[in-house]
Amino acid sequence: MDAIDLSLVDLLRGNARLSYAELARQVGLSAPAVHERVGKLESSGVVRGYRADVAPESIGLGVTALIGIVEDSGADTDDMLESLRVLPEIESCYFMAGVESFLLKARVGTIAELEQLIVRLNRTPGVASTRTAIALSTKWENRPQPVGPPAA
Amino acid sequence: MDAIDLSLVDLLRGNARLSYAELARQVGLSAPAVHERVGKLESSGVVRGYRADVAPESIGLGVTALIGIVEDSGADTDDMLESLRVLPEIESCYFMAGVESFLLKARVGTIAELEQLIVRLNRTPGVASTRTAIALSTKWENRPQPVGPPAA
DNA sequence: CACTCTCTGTGGATGCCATCGACCTGAGCC
DNA sequence: GGCTCAGGTCGATGGCATCCACAGAGAGTG
Missing domain, CATH: 1.10.10.10 (Winged helix-like DNA-binding domain superfamily/Winged helix DNA-binding domain)
Structure with a gap:
């Protein structure tokens, strides 16, 4: 490098x-x-792939939500991860420091679909509670940060 | 479409x-x-661009944090946005429903840099308070969701 | 110091691809 | 029917991706 x-x-x-x-x-x-x-x-894994950046609302994914998840005490984190991984609506998944073990970014088409997703999450074994915040608008997203040391 | x-x-x-x-x-x-x-x-804006997906830690951005911002009552949201926009560490910026008006995803190299960023944010006019959560690991991020209706 | 090995380049050749222009076809409409 | 337009195909051409042979710089070694 x-x-x-x-x-x-x-x-x-x-x-x-x-x-x-x-x-x-x-x-x-x-x-x-x-x-x-x-x-x-x-x-070497520095470049993981190449993705088209698509306006989500134009492919029917106009609702963005951030969902924090509190784990049950004694829950198996790996099992939970597998449960989360199969939900296609979850675009990003971070394992966090703090009360909420996971922070998810989810993308759905409608509020009704978001509701269904939240219900499914709350039913998932190991999930003690969820907290959902809706993004009213995305000001920007995944903006590339100019590379640090040898810029130009 | x-x-x-x-x-x-x-x-x-x-x-x-x-x-x-x-x-x-x-x-x-x-x-x-x-x-x-x-x-x-x-x-038509459906495809906004094409981006290489780069492992952030390999370009010196190994620390990911999610930062919620509570606005001062009477703060000018547009002015705040401009202040946020010039901070390159802020990779994504959502305007949220809830007590915290903004939710930022920031990427820095070290915890020290994160501290500096938080200090700068707290000094920004219009910012009443911030709440920072650190991502210990990223399980996945920006996973493309297979397009809804006519999948294959 | 010279030898050699490796790494990373360059330049040339070749076949595929991007891109342009000409033309075709079906749908909608007078 | 006949116009017109949107959106296709095909063929040509120049540029690009990609392979190969080979060159030069640096590190390690007798």
Whole structure:
């Protein structure tokens, strides 16, 4: 991970569809060299994939909610995780410090669907309680932070 | 947005670097047809961009925190938003229902940097108080939810 | 110091892909 | 019927991805 790798990562975070030729021009290397570097970034796990950033409301997921989960004392955290993982509405899942063991970001189409999700969560073994906060609007999301040390 | 558009969106959420030729094969159209559809999805705002998914710890952002913000009564929400927007550590910003007006997801390298961020937030005009929860680990994040109605 | 091995580059060749333009076809409408 | 438009296909062309052979820098070693 030298400065050129960081530039590549930065460029690809801004636009994942840049061609290798374009990346090569930006960082001052040849296209094959860039191809190899990016390949190594991928196989070493630095770059986990490439995703289209889609407006959620345009694919019927207009409701965003943040849900905190308090575990039962004695609950098996791994089992709970598996239960959470199968719920497709849960877009992100963080294991937290604090009273609430998990913080979920969930995306659904309607408030009714959110209700169903919350009911399902409360029925899940190991869940003592949930606390849901609805996002009225998303000001921004997953904004890439310019890479720290060798910026440009 | 017909079924083919949804398939394209799904494919690109899974791998944003798929070629138009490959997309065309997957949905059973010609490459130029796919090119035009994707172009329309982009210009209509359904597809907002393409991002490399980078492991944050590998670029020196190993600490994730969720921060709730309570506004002063009488604070100007738009001004606050502008103050928040310039802080690069804030990766996502939701305007929430509830006592806490904003919920931020912030990413920093160290706990010391997180402390600095919280201090800055508490000094920001309009901020009455903050509440910070640290993510001990990220189980998953921004997992694409398979598109609802016409799944395969 | 020279030898060698490895890592990371470059440059050239080749076949696939992006992209443009010409043309086709079916739906909706006078 | 005949217009028009949206959205397709096909073919051509230039650029790009990708493979290969080879070159130079640095580290470790006799």
